[in-house]
Amino acid sequence: MIPIQPILVVLLVSGVALYFRKWRSKLWDRIIVVGMFVLATTVVMQPELANQLAKLAGVGRGADLFFYVTIPSLAFTLLLLLSRIRELEQRSTILVRELALLRTNARRQD
Amino acid sequence: MRSETRDKDFANSSIYVIVPAFNEARALRDTVTPLVDAGYTVVVIDDGSSDHTLDALRGLPIAGLRHVVNLGQGAALQTGMEYAFRHGAEIVVHFDADGQHPADSIPALVEPILDDRADVVLGSRFLRSEDVGQIPALRRLLLRIGIVVSGIFTGLWLSDTHNGFRALSRKAMREIQLRENGFAHGTEILAEIRRKGLRYIEVPAAIRYSAYSRSKGQPFWNSFNIVIDLLMEKLFR
Numbered sequence A: 001m002i003p004i005q006p007i008l009v010v011l012l013v014s015g016v017a018l019y020f021r022k023w024r025s026k027l028w029d030r031i032i033v034v035g036m037f038v039l040a041t042t043v044v045m046q047p048e049l050a051n052q053l054a055k056l057a058g059v060g061r062g063a064d065l066f067f068y069v070t071i072p073s074l075a076f077t078l079l080l081l082l083s084r085i086r087e088l089e090q091r092s093t094i095l096v097r098e099l100a101l102l103r104t105n106a107r108r109q110d
Numbered sequence B: 001m002r003s004e005t006r007d008k009d010f011a012n013s014s015i016y017v018i019v020p021a022f023n024e025a026r027a028l029r030d031t032v033t034p035l036v037d038a039g040y041t042v043v044v045i046d047d048g049s050s051d052h053t054l055d056a057l058r059g060l061p062i063a064g065l066r067h068v069v070n071l072g073q074g075a076a077l078q079t080g081m082e083y084a085f086r087h088g089a090e091i092v093v094h095f096d097a098d099g100q101h102p103a104d105s106i107p108a109l110v111e112p113i114l115d116d117r118a119d120v121v122l123g124s125r126f127l128r129s130e131d132v133g134q135i136p137a138l139r140r141l142l143l144r145i146g147i148v149v150s151g152i153f154t155g156l157w158l159s160d161t162h163n164g165f166r167a168l169s170r171k172a173m174r175e176i177q178l179r180e181n182g183f184a185h186g187t188e189i190l191a192e193i194r195r196k197g198l199r200y201i202e203v204p205a206a207i208r209y210s211a212y213s214r215s216k217g218q219p220f221w222n223s224f225n226i227v228i229d230l231l232m233e234k235l236f237r
Helices: A004-023 A026-045 A047-057 A062-109 B002-007 B025-037 B053-057 B073-086 B103-114 B137-154 B170-175 B185-196 B211-216 B222-236
Strands: B015-021 B041-047 B063-067 B091-094 B120-124 B166-169 B200-204
Touching: A004 A062, A004 B222, A026 A047, A026 A062, A047 A062, A062 B063, A062 B073, A062 B222, B015 B025, B015 B073, B015 B103, B025 B041, B025 B053, B025 B103, B041 B053, B041 B073, B053 B063, B063 B073, B073 B091, B073 B170, B073 B185, B091 B103, B103 B120, B103 B166, B103 B200, B137 B185, B137 B222, B166 B170, B170 B185, B185 B222
Parallel strands: B015 B041, B015 B091, B041 B063, B120 B200
Antiparallel strands: B091 B166, B120 B166
């Protein structure tokens, strides 16, 4: 492992954590996902471009670069989904709670 | 102000005992009856049980609320606290449904709030040697680990963790809104105490471990779920 690798991993994780805790918005979620899609399509359509980018990054082959980029992209998408599930869970909790409270009040009035 | 309330012979009915219950029909009546006899206002939250838990309390003067689906103990406690707050409770007590907390421990638990020395009182199994001896060895080990994990997540270093026996003043009820539906609420409460600057104190709390309460207790692998929930809360809060 070269020294820059752990530093980049820490920066990547911190960036994702900061994004979810502070900067996240629906618009940015969509921009990032669409950006990933455009990048993936470009690389599929222009394999040479991927190879050139890979050489610049010191990875070697375009396929390898694609692989390295895919893993954090999938992890990011998974976090987006988890975050969305938590939001929905919190909303359904509020609904179930209010229903329980309303039904109890209704019983008390009967 | 609290001492004024006490001078006026503080009524037990102002103390709302919140009992979250999930499939507890077998033991619930025995747990709740001493609370009713002591004059507390008892609020039972049936957390989407399939065994008609609330039917076991028929005829008892309690407030019974029902979640139409199972949400978890933290969500049930928050529902109970909302109910208590809206009905003017001065103090709420969290009380497990499986009968492991003796009802006669409540006066000592609420005392620091009545004396205006604390906003939150936390029961601890580790303050008296006789209580520590009651805890099964494996659970004791897990609790020790849990104390460290809770300390790291909350910055609040206590003698016990995830003890379901605690009391909150009206101020604490207003300040603490539980978002953790599952068992991670035990750590979330500590984090909220610190974040909101609430005064807290630990008091000794005996636990009666029966075969039933052990069967209803959290399995040890649930500790892993709690840690993941806490990480999620940290990331997505």
